[in-house]
Amino acid sequence: MSNTQRLKNDFNFKKMTVPLVVMLAFLTLGFVMWRSSGAIMALFFFGYIGISVGIGLGLYAALPKKKKPLGRKLSLFLVGSFLVGFAAIYGGENMQIEGMFFGLLSGVFQAAVVHYLIAKVFGPMLFGRIWCGWACWTVMILDLLPFQRPAGRLSGRWGWFRYLHFILSLGLVAAAWYGFGFREGAMGQAALVWYIVGNLFYYLIGIALAYALKDNRAFCKYICPVTVPLKITSRFALLKIGGEAEKCNDCQACVKMCPMDIRVPEYILNNQRVLSTECSLCQTCITVCAKDALKLSFGFDLGGKDLLRERAPKLPAEAVAAD
Ligand code: SF4
Numbered sequence: 001m002s003n004t005q006r007l008k009n010d011f012n013f014k015k016m017t018v019p020l021v022v023m024l025a026f027l028t029l030g031f032v033m034w035r036s037s038g039a040i041m042a043l044f045f046f047g048y049i050g051i052s053v054g055i056g057l058g059l060y061a062a063l064p065k066k067k068k069p070l071g072r073k074l075s076l077f078l079v080g081s082f083l084v085g086f087a088a089i090y091g092g093e094n095m096q097i098e099g100m101f102f103g104l105l106s107g108v109f110q111a112a113v114v115h116y117l118i119a120k121v122f123g124p125m126l127f128g129r130i131w132c133g134w135a136c137w138t139v140m141i142l143d144l145l146p147f148q149r150p151a152g153r154l155s156g157r158w159g160w161f162r163y164l165h166f167i168l169s170l171g172l173v174a175a176a177w178y179g180f181g182f183r184e185g186a187m188g189q190a191a192l193v194w195y196i197v198g199n200l201f202y203y204l205i206g207i208a209l210a211y212a213l214k215d216n217r218a219f220c221k222y223i224c225p226v227t228v229p230l231k232i233t234s235r236f237a238l239l240k241i242g243g244e245a246e247k248c249n250d251c252q253a254c255v256k257m258c259p260m261d262i263r264v265p266e267y268i269l270n271n272q273r274v275l276s277t278e279c280s281l282c283q284t285c286i287t288v289c290a291k292d293a294l295k296l297s298f299g300f301d302l303g304g305k306d307l308l309r310e311r312a313p314k315l316p317a318e319a320v321a322a323d
Protein backbone atom coordinates (compact mmCIF):
# COMPACT_ATOMS: atom_id res chain seq x y z
CA MET A 1 0.00 0.00 0.00
CA SER A 2 1.39 3.42 -0.95
CA ASN A 3 1.93 6.14 1.65
CA THR A 4 -0.85 8.27 0.10
CA GLN A 5 -3.28 5.34 0.23
CA ARG A 6 -2.32 4.61 3.86
CA LEU A 7 -2.86 8.28 4.75
CA LYS A 8 -6.30 8.21 3.10
CA ASN A 9 -7.26 5.10 5.03
CA ASP A 10 -6.09 6.60 8.31
CA PHE A 11 -8.03 9.81 7.67
CA ASN A 12 -11.41 9.97 9.27
CA PHE A 13 -13.51 13.12 9.57
CA LYS A 14 -14.78 12.07 13.00
CA LYS A 15 -11.20 12.36 14.25
CA MET A 16 -11.32 16.04 13.32
CA THR A 17 -14.05 16.82 15.88
CA VAL A 18 -11.67 17.74 18.70
CA PRO A 19 -9.33 19.89 16.54
CA LEU A 20 -12.33 21.74 15.11
CA VAL A 21 -13.99 22.24 18.51
CA VAL A 22 -10.75 23.62 19.99
CA MET A 23 -10.17 25.89 16.97
CA LEU A 24 -13.73 27.22 17.03
CA ALA A 25 -13.67 27.76 20.80
CA PHE A 26 -10.59 30.01 20.51
CA LEU A 27 -11.92 31.86 17.47
CA THR A 28 -15.22 32.49 19.27
CA LEU A 29 -13.36 33.72 22.34
CA GLY A 30 -11.24 36.05 20.19
CA PHE A 31 -14.33 37.35 18.41
CA VAL A 32 -16.22 38.00 21.67
CA MET A 33 -13.21 39.77 23.22
CA TRP A 34 -12.71 41.86 20.08
CA ARG A 35 -16.38 42.92 20.02
CA SER A 36 -16.48 43.67 23.75
CA SER A 37 -13.13 45.47 24.05
CA GLY A 38 -12.79 46.91 20.56
CA ALA A 39 -9.24 45.52 20.35
CA ILE A 40 -8.87 43.56 17.13
CA MET A 41 -5.59 42.23 18.51
CA ALA A 42 -7.69 39.90 20.70
CA LEU A 43 -9.09 38.21 17.60
CA PHE A 44 -5.60 37.84 16.14
CA PHE A 45 -4.15 36.55 19.42
CA PHE A 46 -6.78 33.91 20.21
CA GLY A 47 -7.35 33.11 16.55
CA TYR A 48 -3.65 32.35 16.10
CA ILE A 49 -3.53 30.11 19.19
CA GLY A 50 -6.72 28.25 18.24
CA ILE A 51 -5.60 27.69 14.66
CA SER A 52 -2.12 26.55 15.77
CA VAL A 53 -3.42 24.04 18.33
CA GLY A 54 -6.12 22.96 15.88
CA ILE A 55 -3.53 22.32 13.15
CA GLY A 56 -1.38 20.35 15.61
CA LEU A 57 -4.34 18.28 16.83
CA GLY A 58 -5.56 17.79 13.25
CA LEU A 59 -2.14 16.61 12.09
CA TYR A 60 -1.96 14.28 15.05
CA ALA A 61 -5.31 12.80 14.12
CA ALA A 62 -4.50 12.48 10.42
CA LEU A 63 -0.91 11.25 10.42
CA PRO A 64 0.06 7.58 10.67
CA LYS A 65 0.87 6.42 14.20
CA LYS A 66 4.64 6.80 14.05
CA LYS A 67 4.42 10.35 12.73
CA LYS A 68 1.70 11.58 15.10
CA PRO A 69 4.05 13.21 17.65
CA LEU A 70 4.96 15.71 14.89
CA GLY A 71 1.53 17.30 15.28
CA ARG A 72 2.03 17.89 18.99
CA LYS A 73 5.56 19.22 18.56
CA LEU A 74 4.38 21.62 15.86
CA SER A 75 1.62 22.92 18.10
CA LEU A 76 4.02 23.31 21.04
CA PHE A 77 6.44 25.25 18.85
CA LEU A 78 3.82 27.46 17.14
CA VAL A 79 2.03 28.44 20.36
CA GLY A 80 4.97 28.42 22.79
CA SER A 81 7.26 30.59 20.65
CA PHE A 82 4.38 32.94 19.77
CA LEU A 83 3.47 33.53 23.40
CA VAL A 84 7.06 34.13 24.46
CA GLY A 85 7.65 36.48 21.51
CA PHE A 86 4.28 38.21 21.83
CA ALA A 87 4.77 38.94 25.52
CA ALA A 88 8.28 40.22 24.98
CA ILE A 89 7.88 42.25 21.78
CA TYR A 90 4.27 43.43 21.82
CA GLY A 91 3.42 43.77 25.47
CA GLY A 92 6.68 44.00 27.43
CA GLU A 93 4.87 41.87 30.02
CA ASN A 94 5.71 39.29 32.62
CA MET A 95 3.86 36.09 31.69
CA GLN A 96 5.36 34.09 34.56
CA ILE A 97 3.04 33.16 37.41
CA GLU A 98 4.50 36.08 39.43
CA GLY A 99 3.49 38.45 36.61
CA MET A 100 -0.06 37.18 36.96
CA PHE A 101 0.02 37.81 40.73
CA PHE A 102 1.36 41.34 40.13
CA GLY A 103 -1.37 41.89 37.55
CA LEU A 104 -4.07 40.84 40.01
CA LEU A 105 -2.64 43.05 42.78
CA SER A 106 -2.33 46.11 40.56
CA GLY A 107 -5.71 45.61 38.91
CA VAL A 108 -4.00 45.62 35.49
CA PHE A 109 -5.87 43.12 33.36
CA GLN A 110 -2.73 42.38 31.38
CA ALA A 111 -1.87 39.40 29.17
CA ALA A 112 -0.70 37.19 32.04
CA VAL A 113 -4.01 37.53 33.90
CA VAL A 114 -6.01 36.81 30.73
CA HIS A 115 -3.67 33.94 29.89
CA TYR A 116 -4.02 32.34 33.32
CA LEU A 117 -7.78 32.74 33.37
CA ILE A 118 -8.13 31.09 29.98
CA ALA A 119 -5.29 28.54 29.84
CA LYS A 120 -5.11 27.59 33.51
CA VAL A 121 -8.58 28.15 34.98
CA PHE A 122 -11.54 28.10 32.56
CA GLY A 123 -9.87 26.34 29.60
CA PRO A 124 -8.93 23.23 31.62
CA MET A 125 -12.56 22.85 32.71
CA LEU A 126 -13.33 22.14 29.07
CA PHE A 127 -10.11 20.77 27.59
CA GLY A 128 -8.18 19.52 30.63
CA ARG A 129 -4.45 20.15 30.70
CA ILE A 130 -4.24 20.46 26.93
CA TRP A 131 -2.05 23.48 27.63
CA CYS A 132 0.59 21.14 29.11
CA GLY A 133 0.58 18.76 26.17
CA TRP A 134 0.19 21.16 23.27
CA ALA A 135 1.10 24.74 24.11
CA CYS A 136 3.46 25.21 27.07
CA TRP A 137 6.63 27.13 26.21
CA THR A 138 8.59 25.37 28.95
CA VAL A 139 7.78 21.90 27.67
CA MET A 140 8.34 23.11 24.10
CA ILE A 141 12.04 22.91 25.03
CA LEU A 142 11.95 20.06 27.57
CA ASP A 143 10.20 17.71 25.14
CA LEU A 144 13.23 17.98 22.83
CA LEU A 145 15.38 16.22 25.43
CA PRO A 146 16.10 12.51 24.91
CA PHE A 147 14.14 11.00 27.84
CA GLN A 148 10.75 10.46 26.17
CA ARG A 149 10.12 7.30 28.15
CA PRO A 150 10.14 8.29 31.83
CA ALA A 151 11.87 6.08 34.38
CA GLY A 152 8.97 6.38 36.85
CA ARG A 153 8.16 8.73 39.70
CA LEU A 154 10.31 9.38 42.72
CA SER A 155 8.92 7.73 45.81
CA GLY A 156 7.74 10.12 48.50
CA ARG A 157 5.80 13.32 48.29
CA TRP A 158 8.13 15.24 45.94
CA GLY A 159 5.13 16.34 43.89
CA TRP A 160 4.10 18.54 46.81
CA PHE A 161 7.08 20.78 46.08
CA ARG A 162 4.93 22.29 43.33
CA TYR A 163 2.50 23.58 45.95
CA LEU A 164 5.39 24.97 47.97
CA HIS A 165 6.73 26.67 44.83
CA PHE A 166 3.28 28.20 44.23
CA ILE A 167 3.18 29.57 47.78
CA LEU A 168 6.77 30.86 47.50
CA SER A 169 5.94 32.68 44.25
CA LEU A 170 2.88 34.25 45.83
CA GLY A 171 4.89 35.15 48.96
CA LEU A 172 7.67 36.70 46.86
CA VAL A 173 5.20 38.94 45.05
CA ALA A 174 3.43 39.89 48.29
CA ALA A 175 6.78 40.72 49.94
CA ALA A 176 7.90 42.83 46.94
CA TRP A 177 4.53 44.61 46.77
CA TYR A 178 3.78 45.25 50.43
CA GLY A 179 7.29 45.12 51.91
CA PHE A 180 9.32 47.04 49.34
CA GLY A 181 6.66 48.96 47.41
CA PHE A 182 7.79 47.31 44.14
CA ARG A 183 4.87 47.71 41.70
CA GLU A 184 6.44 47.08 38.29
CA GLY A 185 6.15 43.29 38.21
CA ALA A 186 3.33 43.04 35.66
CA MET A 187 4.31 45.34 32.79
CA GLY A 188 7.33 47.37 31.72
CA GLN A 189 11.07 46.90 31.64
CA ALA A 190 11.45 45.28 35.07
CA ALA A 191 8.55 42.90 34.37
CA LEU A 192 10.09 41.86 31.08
CA VAL A 193 13.48 41.19 32.71
CA TRP A 194 11.71 39.13 35.40
CA TYR A 195 9.92 37.14 32.70
CA ILE A 196 13.07 36.42 30.69
CA VAL A 197 15.24 35.57 33.72
CA GLY A 198 12.43 33.49 35.25
CA ASN A 199 11.97 31.52 32.04
CA LEU A 200 15.69 30.89 31.68
CA PHE A 201 15.71 29.69 35.28
CA TYR A 202 12.84 27.28 34.54
CA TYR A 203 14.64 25.93 31.45
CA LEU A 204 17.85 25.47 33.41
CA ILE A 205 16.20 23.62 36.29
CA GLY A 206 14.00 21.62 33.90
CA ILE A 207 16.96 20.46 31.80
CA ALA A 208 19.10 19.63 34.84
CA LEU A 209 16.25 17.65 36.44
CA ALA A 210 15.49 15.84 33.18
CA TYR A 211 19.09 14.63 32.94
CA ALA A 212 19.31 13.81 36.65
CA LEU A 213 16.07 11.78 36.68
CA LYS A 214 16.11 10.60 33.04
CA ASP A 215 12.69 12.16 32.59
CA ASN A 216 11.77 15.03 30.23
CA ARG A 217 8.76 15.89 32.37
CA ALA A 218 10.47 15.91 35.78
CA PHE A 219 9.98 19.69 36.01
CA CYS A 220 6.22 19.24 35.54
CA LYS A 221 6.05 16.50 38.16
CA TYR A 222 8.08 18.09 40.94
CA ILE A 223 8.64 21.82 40.38
CA CYS A 224 6.11 23.65 38.20
CA PRO A 225 3.86 25.93 40.32
CA VAL A 226 1.37 26.27 37.47
CA THR A 227 0.18 22.73 38.13
CA VAL A 228 -1.64 23.98 41.23
CA PRO A 229 -4.48 25.77 39.38
CA LEU A 230 -4.26 23.29 36.50
CA LYS A 231 -4.84 20.25 38.71
CA ILE A 232 -7.82 21.84 40.44
CA THR A 233 -9.66 22.99 37.33
CA SER A 234 -8.79 20.08 35.02
CA ARG A 235 -10.54 17.76 37.46
CA PHE A 236 -13.80 18.91 35.85
CA ALA A 237 -12.57 18.67 32.26
CA LEU A 238 -15.05 17.58 29.63
CA LEU A 239 -12.27 16.30 27.36
CA LYS A 240 -10.38 13.30 28.68
CA ILE A 241 -8.79 10.07 27.52
CA GLY A 242 -11.42 7.37 27.24
CA GLY A 243 -11.30 3.77 26.14
CA GLU A 244 -12.95 0.42 25.60
CA ALA A 245 -12.32 -2.11 28.35
CA GLU A 246 -13.05 -5.09 26.09
CA LYS A 247 -10.22 -4.09 23.72
CA CYS A 248 -7.61 -3.54 26.42
CA ASN A 249 -5.38 -6.53 27.19
CA ASP A 250 -3.53 -4.74 30.00
CA CYS A 251 -0.22 -4.91 28.10
CA GLN A 252 1.00 -1.76 29.94
CA ALA A 253 2.54 -0.23 26.78
CA CYS A 254 0.64 3.02 27.45
CA VAL A 255 1.81 3.13 31.07
CA LYS A 256 5.46 2.72 30.09
CA MET A 257 5.28 5.56 27.56
CA CYS A 258 3.00 7.96 29.45
CA PRO A 259 5.17 11.00 30.20
CA MET A 260 3.15 11.63 33.36
CA ASP A 261 3.30 8.00 34.64
CA ILE A 262 -0.44 7.46 34.65
CA ARG A 263 -1.71 3.90 35.04
CA VAL A 264 -4.15 4.23 32.17
CA PRO A 265 -5.51 0.63 32.01
CA GLU A 266 -6.68 0.79 35.63
CA TYR A 267 -9.17 3.42 34.55
CA ILE A 268 -10.08 1.82 31.24
CA LEU A 269 -10.58 -1.68 32.66
CA ASN A 270 -12.82 -0.05 35.29
CA ASN A 271 -14.90 1.54 32.53
CA GLN A 272 -13.73 4.99 33.58
CA ARG A 273 -12.06 7.72 31.60
CA VAL A 274 -8.56 8.76 32.72
CA LEU A 275 -9.42 10.95 35.70
CA SER A 276 -5.91 11.73 36.84
CA THR A 277 -5.29 15.45 37.00
CA GLU A 278 -1.71 14.77 35.92
CA CYS A 279 -2.85 13.92 32.37
CA SER A 280 -1.55 16.43 29.82
CA LEU A 281 -3.73 15.06 27.00
CA CYS A 282 -0.57 14.46 24.97
CA GLN A 283 -2.26 11.35 23.48
CA THR A 284 0.95 9.31 23.56
CA CYS A 285 -1.04 6.49 25.18
CA ILE A 286 -3.44 6.48 22.20
CA THR A 287 -0.54 6.33 19.77
CA VAL A 288 1.23 3.39 21.40
CA CYS A 289 -1.87 1.25 22.03
CA ALA A 290 -1.66 -1.62 19.55
CA LYS A 291 -5.26 -2.59 20.34
CA ASP A 292 -6.69 0.85 19.51
CA ALA A 293 -8.41 0.73 22.87
CA LEU A 294 -8.00 4.45 23.64
CA LYS A 295 -9.43 7.66 22.23
CA LEU A 296 -10.27 11.23 23.18
CA SER A 297 -13.74 11.58 24.64
CA PHE A 298 -16.06 14.38 25.74
CA GLY A 299 -18.19 13.82 28.84
CA PHE A 300 -18.83 14.61 32.51
CA ASP A 301 -17.05 12.98 35.46
CA LEU A 302 -18.36 14.76 38.51
CA GLY A 303 -18.70 11.77 40.81
CA GLY A 304 -15.61 12.34 42.93
CA LYS A 305 -13.92 9.19 41.63
CA ASP A 306 -10.63 10.97 41.06
CA LEU A 307 -8.04 8.36 41.90
CA LEU A 308 -4.54 9.37 40.99
CA ARG A 309 -3.22 6.18 39.54
CA GLU A 310 0.40 6.71 38.71
CA ARG A 311 3.17 4.25 38.07
CA ALA A 312 4.75 2.59 41.06
CA PRO A 313 7.67 4.57 42.47
CA LYS A 314 11.02 3.99 40.83
CA LEU A 315 12.93 1.22 42.61
CA PRO A 316 16.73 1.34 42.67
CA ALA A 317 16.96 -1.80 40.49
CA GLU A 318 14.56 -0.32 37.93
CA ALA A 319 16.49 2.93 37.93
CA VAL A 320 19.68 1.05 37.07
CA ALA A 321 17.89 -0.93 34.36
CA ALA A 322 16.51 2.29 32.90
CA ASP A 323 20.03 3.68 32.63
S1 SF4 B 1 3.26 21.35 34.27
FE1 SF4 B 1 4.08 23.42 34.01
S2 SF4 B 1 5.95 23.21 32.77
FE2 SF4 B 1 4.80 21.30 32.63
S3 SF4 B 1 3.63 21.53 30.78
FE3 SF4 B 1 2.28 22.17 32.45
S4 SF4 B 1 2.58 24.38 32.65
FE4 SF4 B 1 4.26 23.59 31.37
Ligand code: SF4
Pocket residue numbers: 243247248249250251252253254255264265268288289290291292293294
Ligand atom coordinates in the same frame (compact mmCIF):
# COMPACT_ATOMS: atom_id res chain seq x y z
S1 SF4 C 1 -1.66 0.05 25.51
FE1 SF4 C 1 -3.83 -0.28 25.06
S2 SF4 C 1 -4.13 -2.46 25.39
FE2 SF4 C 1 -2.20 -1.95 26.37
S3 SF4 C 1 -2.76 -1.49 28.51
FE3 SF4 C 1 -2.80 0.44 27.38
S4 SF4 C 1 -4.93 0.69 26.77
FE4 SF4 C 1 -4.66 -1.46 27.29
Ligand code: SF4
Pocket residue numbers: 241257258259260261262264274278279280281282283284285286
Ligand atom coordinates in the same frame (compact mmCIF):
# COMPACT_ATOMS: atom_id res chain seq x y z
S1 SF4 D 1 -2.61 9.37 30.04
FE1 SF4 D 1 -2.17 9.50 27.85
S2 SF4 D 1 -2.73 11.58 27.29
FE2 SF4 D 1 -2.55 11.54 29.52
S3 SF4 D 1 -0.45 12.15 29.91
FE3 SF4 D 1 -0.46 9.93 29.82
S4 SF4 D 1 0.06 9.44 27.69
FE4 SF4 D 1 -0.53 11.61 27.75
